[in-house]
Amino acid sequence: MALKLYYDELSQPSRALLIILKISKIPFETCPVKLREGEHLSEEYKNEVSRFQKVPVIKDGDFTLTESIAILRYLSREKQISDQWYPKNSKAQARVDEYLEWQHNNVRLLCSLYLRVKWIEPRFFGKEASPKKIAPYESRMANCLDLFEELWLSKTPYIAGDQISAADIWAACEIEQPRLAGYDPEVGRPILSKWLNKIRKIPYYEEVHSRFNKMVGLEASGTQVKAKL
Amino acid sequence: MALKLYYDELSQPSRALLIILKISKIPFETCPVKLREGEHLSEEYKNEVSRFQKVPVIKDGDFTLTESIAILRYLSREKQISDQWYPKNSKAQARVDEYLEWQHNNVRLLCSLYLRVKWIEPRFFGKEASPKKIAPYESRMANCLDLFEELWLSKTPYIAGDQISAADIWAACEIEQPRLAGYDPEVGRPILSKWLNKIRKIPYYEEVHSRFNKMVGLEASGTQVKAKL
Incomplete structure (x- = not known):
């Protein structure tokens, strides 16, 4: 099952994660969320995507994670992120x-x-x-x-x-x-x-x-x- | 050379780091900083301890690091912090x-x-x-x-x-x-x-x-x- 990214390109950390995912060639499914239309505030989003009602969010199989920096670190362990972007040293x-x-x-x-x-x-x-x-x-x-x-x-x-x-x-x-x-x-x-x-x-x-x-x-x-x- | 911790017990993240260091039995040298007397704002502190002029700060040999959460993660790699407190999983x-x-x-x-x-x-x-x-x-x-x-x-x-x-x-x-x-x-x-x-x-x-x-x-x-x- 592909990694899913819930994001809006108008959100700063969403853009940062999009760049990291694309540059690292990590396959992911795009799940755009329209912040200006309040999609993240719906009950559906709260129940199905994230109780925090924010973007970005990832779903990696049945594991849901929010907070872009926590996500960056998780991806550095679970997927291939070049040492240049997040060093192992x-x-x-x-x-x-x-x-x-x-x-x-x-x-x-x-x-x-x-x-x-x-x-x-x-x-x-x-x-x-x-x-x-x-x-x-x-x-x-x-x-x-x-x-x-x-x-x-x-x-x-x-x-x-x-x-x-x-x-x-x-x-x-x-x-x-x-x-x-x-x-x-x-x-x-x-x-x-x-x-x-x-x-x-x-x-x-x-x-x-x-x-x-x-x-x-x-x-x-x-x-x-x-x-x- | 022992790890040095610059801290003030009135600072929340200083207290958090103090607890983690003590509970993990990591040897460290205490370097108290009197925030209320403005010790962190001195030129000496800026030049000798941290350009951020805040606490907590660690010095591990010649490596200086600020930001309590970055320090926690560094300690989890470099010293012994129980899996209970910062899991490897x-x-x-x-x-x-x-x-x-x-x-x-x-x-x-x-x-x-x-x-x-x-x-x-x-x-x-x-x-x-x-x-x-x-x-x-x-x-x-x-x-x-x-x-x-x-x-x-x-x-x-x-x-x-x-x-x-x-x-x-x-x-x-x-x-x-x-x-x-x-x-x-x-x-x-x-x-x-x-x-x-x-x-x-x-x-x-x-x-x-x-x-x-x-x-x-x-x-x-x-x-x-x-x-x-």
Whole structure:
């Protein structure tokens, strides 16, 4: 039975897992979930897919697992993931893990909160998003991206050292996200910009981001995205 | 050269790591860091211990690692951690990982934010903490603790299933934390309460929590803790 991946390409960790699965040539069945239509909030999804009502989720036979980083580690044991992306060497693996744990309450949290307040809530929940309301979220995200650049990219070409790894994929997918709300993470951050454009050259990165990038383009041109793409 | 642990017993993940190290009989050198005196913010700490300026941190020879969960996994490979706490079986390990990844933006974030707004900021940064300001933080934490109980404890006796694991230690240490600000996580949550009191019986749990519990007692008796204990 093939591995099943429940995902939405608009979800950052879904994109990261899609890239890892494709680049590792792991066969999987695509199970797209329309977050904007609330498919993940249905009773059916809760009962049949995941009690967490989120994406991404995998089903490997009768084993269901959520949390993209737990899934990455599970796949590294159960399937073939190249050492480049998730090293078997204990210290090298610890360096990748160190970032993947750090990012939750930094890059992931602050980029997501900004997007939520500036873009998701006004679009889908009818909440106002005044410049005054957005400002502290933007400021905290900007400080975090500065910190990310300083802590993770100022001494080494990639997050976990001299070699590219899954940490770079997870980070890049998160850092793309605020572009949907008109924020360019590359402006004023030359080191981050150079790094991000290297990561964008990973096979499947642009393919997996194509729907997301189309939405960014539509938003930038003034077309508010509400309908299904 | 012995493993060094930089920690403060008032930090939740420091306590979790202390318990794991002690229970696993892993020899280590204690390097206490006084968070309330800002020792972690010094240039010396930044340059000599960790550029992240946080605890916990380990030094294993010349290898420095931050992030408690990355450290737990590193120790499970490099030292002897019983299978009970961090299973070698792939699916069982994934269940522990699933919680450890989930908790970052749930139990950890929301209990920490509540403590920060209600207790840390008024005590140490002179910020006001009116009931109106605290209410949304308390409400979000309470909802999260309800969700924790439902998602992780309603079907199985322990977080990752029928067996106790590191996930229970990490969770319990976080859930103790708001007690410092007068919030009892057990009230109205019989399942959580029963589970927490089982986890408190783990060897070294109460020993590692003794300084923290002393502070909780002082706060409850009306003595604001500012001085070094």
